[in-house]
Amino acid sequence: MSGAPSSVPTNGDVPPDRADVAVIGAGAAGLMAAISAGRAQPGRSARVVALDGAKTLGAKILVAGGGRCNVTHHAVDERDYAGSTAPAIRKVLAAFPVARTVEFFAEFGVELKREETGKLFPTTDSARTVLDALLRAAREAGVSLRHPWRVASVAREGDAFRVVSAEGETILARRVILATGGKSLPKSGSDGAGYGFATAFGHTLTSRVIPALVPLLLPDGHPLRELSGIAVDAEVRLVSSTGKVLTKTTNAVLCTHFGLSGPAILDISRHWSLARFDDPGAKLELSFLPPTTPDALDAQMMATSVAAPRETLASFTRTRLPERLMRTLAALANVDPATTFRQLSRDARKRLVRTLGAYVVEPTGDRGFPHAEVTAGGVPLAEVRLESMESRRMPGLFLCGEILDVDGRIGGFNFQWAWASGWVAGRSAGA
Ligand SMILES: Cc1cc2nc3c(=O)[nH]c(=O)nc-3n(C[C@H](O)[C@H](O)[C@H](O)COP(=O)(O)OP(=O)(O)OC[C@H]3O[C@@H](n4cnc5c(N)ncnc54)[C@H](O)[C@@H]3O)c2cc1C
Numbered sequence: 533m534s535g536a537p538s539s540v541p542t543n544g545d546v547p548p549d550r551a552d553v554a555v556i557g558a559g560a561a562g563l564m565a566a567i568s569a570g571r572a573q574p575g576r577s578a579r580v581v582a583l584d585g586a587k588t589l590g591a592k593i594l595v596a597g598g599g600r601c602n603v604t605h606h607a608v609d610e611r612d613y614a615g616s617t618a619p620a621i622r623k624v625l626a627a628f629p630v631a632r633t634v635e636f637f638a639e640f641g642v643e644l645k646r647e648e649t650g651k652l653f654p655t656t657d658s659a660r661t662v663l664d665a666l667l668r669a670a671r672e673a674g675v676s677l678r679h680p681w682r683v684a685s686v687a688r689e690g691d692a693f694r695v696v697s698a699e700g701e702t703i704l705a706r707r708v709i710l711a712t713g714g715k716s717l718p719k720s721g722s723d724g725a726g727y728g729f730a731t732a733f734g735h736t737l738t739s740r741v742i743p744a745l746v747p748l749l750l751p752d753g754h755p756l757r758e759l760s761g762i763a764v765d766a767e768v769r770l771v772s773s774t775g776k777v778l779t780k781t782t783n784a785v786l787c788t789h790f791g792l793s794g795p796a797i798l799d800i801s802r803h804w805s806l807a808r809f810d811d812p813g814a815k816l817e818l819s820f821l822p823p824t825t826p827d828a829l830d831a832q833m834m835a836t837s838v839a840a841p842r843e844t845l846a847s848f849t850r851t852r853l854p855e856r857l858m859r860t861l862a863a864l865a866n867v868d869p870a871t872t873f874r875q876l877s878r879d880a881r882k883r884l885v886r887t888l889g890a891y892v893v894e895p896t897g898d899r900g901f902p903h904a905e906v907t908a909g910g911v912p913l914a915e916v917r918l919e920s921m922e923s924r925r926m927p928g929l930f931l932c933g934e935i936l937d938v939d940g941r942i943g944g945f946n947f948q949w950a951w952a953s954g955w956v957a958g959r960s961a962g963a
Contacts, residue, residue, distance in 0.1 A: 551581040551676075553961045554695050554705035556683050557726065558584035559592055560947055561933025562711030563666045564954030565961070569709070570673025572962030580675045580962065581703060583695070584721065585682030590663040591720035592713075596947070597651075601659035604633045604951070605944040606650045612945045614802060615738075615937040616913035621949075623918045628952035636951070640665035651944050682721075683712075686729050693928065707928045707961040711954060714907025714934040716743060726935045727910070734925035735911050740809065743904030744802035744939045745946075748816075748895035750791035755860050756893070759787040762854050767822040768796045769890075770803050773813025779803045781941075782822045787857075791895060795942045801898055802908040802939060818891045820861065821852055826889035833873065833881050841874035845884065848873070861887050906946050910937040920960035921953055932957035 555566045566582040593601055605612070608630050610622040634644055634652070642665045644652040654661050670677060682698040686708055693708045712726025727737055750757055769780040779800065786794035800816070807814035821829060836843050846869040849858050862869040865887040867880050876884075898904070915924050916931055923929040932953035940946045 549703060551579045551703055551705040553580045553707045553709060553958075554693065554703050555580065555582040555709040555711055555958070556686065556695065556729070557711035557713060557722075557933070558582040558586075558589055558677060558679065559711065559713050559720075559722065559933065560590075560666075560950035561713070561954035561957075562709070563590075563670055564951050565709045565711055565930070565932050565958035566675040566677075567666070567669045567673045568955045568958030569962030570670070570675045570958075572959050580673070581705070582670065582675055582677050583681040583683055583697075583703075584677075584679040585698075586721040587680045589677070589679055590666070592717060592722070593663045593666070594659045595717075595720075596659055597653060597944075599659055600653050600657045601662045602651045602653055602944040602947070603637065603644055603662055604630050604652045604948040606630065606646050606652060608945060608948050612943070613938050613940045613949065615908060615910070615939050620913040620918055621938055624913075624921070624956060625948070625952050627919075628955040630948065632955070633948060633951050636669075637662070637665055640668055649943065683725070683729070687732075688926065688928075691928075707930065709930040709932060709957050709961050710935055711931075711933045711957070712935055714910055715741065715901045716745075716904040716907050716934070718901055722934070730911050730931065730935065733923060733929055735915050735923065735931075738909040738912060738937050740806060741907060741909035742802065742805050743898055743901050744805075744908035745798040745905035745942060746801045746805075746898040746900070746903055747788065747793035748791050748797055748801055748804065748893075749897050749899060750893060751896050754791070754893075755864060756787045757789060757791060759856055759860060760789040762787045762857055763794055764820060764854060764857055765822060766796060767819040768800050769817045769819070770800055770807055771815050771817055772807075773811050773815075778807065778814065783942075785818065790899070792893065798905065799941045804895065805898060806908070815892050816895065818893060819889045820857070820891065821849070821888055824889065826885050829889045830881065830885045833876075833885065837873035837876065837881075841872060843873045844871060845869045849888075861891070864891075905942075906939045907934055908937075908939045910935050912937050919956070921957035922960060930957040930961045 553569045555562045570580045610618040643655045645655045684698045685696045692704045695703045713722035715724040763786045766785040767782045770778045781799045783796035784794040785796050865883040921930045933950045
């Protein structure tokens, strides 16, 4: 087959048996990679085929941000990510900054609005408009989209790659882009198969490949599980066995019937999971009255007992803690919430300070990949050339998106990584 198809073939069309570029995985990173590969040589019409095992494309884009798709964040830099080294992440992000994302979507009629948190969403509040824009961009870039087309194997054959589907169809491609994602939300089709393709080409994986941005489980009968549905702003700290604060974050914590969720918990989950391996004595502490530290809280309570001796725990926390949570914490500290500060013994005050300001939770685990938004770990960035995302192990192979060892915090950072790394990989593979 020669030349690019004039429009995106729908399912059932005969696939090209030869392609310049085959993109494996048409999620966020793969679609962007296919678009940039298609655009890489305008007029020459590189034959770009994007293959995806899913029946319905873009499952993760559609569920993202509660169906509104948090496309990116107004300020993105390497400190918003973990995994590979900061300079490596910075280099890739710099090649396709947030302004380019905004411009790209605007080109297809998707205006983005910035919310108070700095997150950018489509003004339509609908993830569908984001997916439609990507599909239109792919069509206009001459990309041939094939799905469901589950890749079963990919192997080097002479100066090309033989890509074979689960049904036995074959595509010979000069270049291959691996954009198969990680293992989060496996029912969407991202089940980690791409790791097998990468390692078969000589790549390694980080020693841990774990769920990230994932809720944490608390043991049966834990008092916070009884408060299912209650959300509170809290500081969550991961403290090493030697007492050092390894990382901390302040945001909403949501009590659920299984344990804890909410952005603060999701953001710290990958750090907690890794600490379980590396420093089993590390602990997770919640401070329910941020930004107050335990010492400052103690001082504040002492001052209140002088200035307002009739203040009670209930009145002291009224505007800051949901009442049910306050009652649970008071019970845990063995303090009657109606006790006035004047009556409060030193011991009782210390117990309250510990419970309100440094409450230790001991999760039994996380909810696993089916409930994780992203994967921590994967192919180290050190194994790709950052200016092109080409593999250092196999010329002609490119990698982008979540398959790589880069994971962002909540806020649109993971999509920005997908857009940036996908753009670079596609531009280079299509050139
Ligand atoms: C519930 C949820 C909400 C999220 N919300 C946000 C958000 O609002 N903002 C944000 O920035 N990030 C969000 N994320 C994270 C974001 O979706 C991912 O970081 C991003 O989708 C990763 O893009 P990717 O293309 O690398 O991988 P994926 O999106 O996982 O795409 C990989 C694709 O490869 C395909 N594939 C895998 N193996 C094969 C194979 N063997 N053959 C063919 N195809 C294959 C899969 O079907 C899939 O379509 C969310 C994630 C989840 C799960």
